[in-house]
Amino acid sequence: MPGQHTLDETESQVATRLAGMNLDFEAMAVTANLFRAANAARNHMERTVLAKSNLTWTAFVVLWVAWIWESAETREIASEAGVSKATLSGVLTTLEGRGFVERKRGEKDGRLVTVELTASGKRLMKKLFPEFNKSERHVVRGLTSAEQPVAADILRRITQATN
Amino acid sequence: MPGQHTLDETESQVATRLAGMNLDFEAMAVTANLFRAANAARNHMERTVLAKSNLTWTAFVVLWVAWIWESAETREIASEAGVSKATLSGVLTTLEGRGFVERKRGEKDGRLVTVELTASGKRLMKKLFPEFNKSERHVVRGLTSAEQPVAADILRRITQATN
């Protein structure tokens, strides 16, 4: 299988290639595997659950946030979804065009825009989210149930340290 | 601070909003925090280390893979960087235009393309990578040195489970 390296091969190549450079290899291993894992999980979910509804990852997360909070302000959605307000603006336009969300100008504060799911958007999430959750279960199936809260906690601390 | 929720608030809102839906909340917490952490770390690095050299995240990863392996085939880079070959093609064109990499047609197999860093690309990585590693150290500073290998191992298992 030419041109294919296992995780172990990659990490040992890294170690020899960068030997004597005074680097923190532990930190490197954590972040490298963090991105690999997030990417693998995201790609998997996009190709299985999300593709059927023709939704991108970000579009789904935006729907999810608005669904969970009943109605959400855009900067809140952007922050939870981890995208810039510029990106969110475009995604909302797409979702609005497909009839899944509605934008509403703030009445008290004319600068604000709140986002609500339409009936169609709610139906979609009600059907989609259980399937999505099944995928989440698949992603963590390599961890024991004791390890899962540990993993969540570690990841929370990484997020906090980065802000 | 209107429109801002803490992680705890979000998770408890999720719990009440989705109560009685027979979902795996442990798995949900792991994946949600996985994406949050990866996103936070990526944004942090893009804005600090990478912005100075006007590099995107993916462009940096591509350079990194080619640098570590001395010279790499495109499908290998795409796989390690976690992007499709279509995306890689565009990124390589950008990097080639900026003089950081060179494409070389395979001599034995005319379909293959191998990628090598130019002298300029090597200089860039030699300067940039130690700074990048300092950022990686920052990202994991909330974890003890005993926890870091545990974290890397857990993330590796998530990656494996997803394939």
Next chain:
DNA sequence: TAAAGATCGTTCGGGTCCGAACTATCTGAG
């Protein structure tokens, strides 16, 4: 109560990002 400043969402330009369709090349069965 104006003018200065802060904050919000949108727009713009350029760079990813992907699946699908495409061209070029190699491989195998007959």
Next chain:
DNA sequence: CTCAGATAGTTCGGACCCGAACGATCTTTA
């Protein structure tokens, strides 16, 4: 030897992605 099939990288269309610049709106200050 040939040509169907597999494989590699590119192109294309459409969606995301960001920082910067922008207009609209609220808030603060004098």
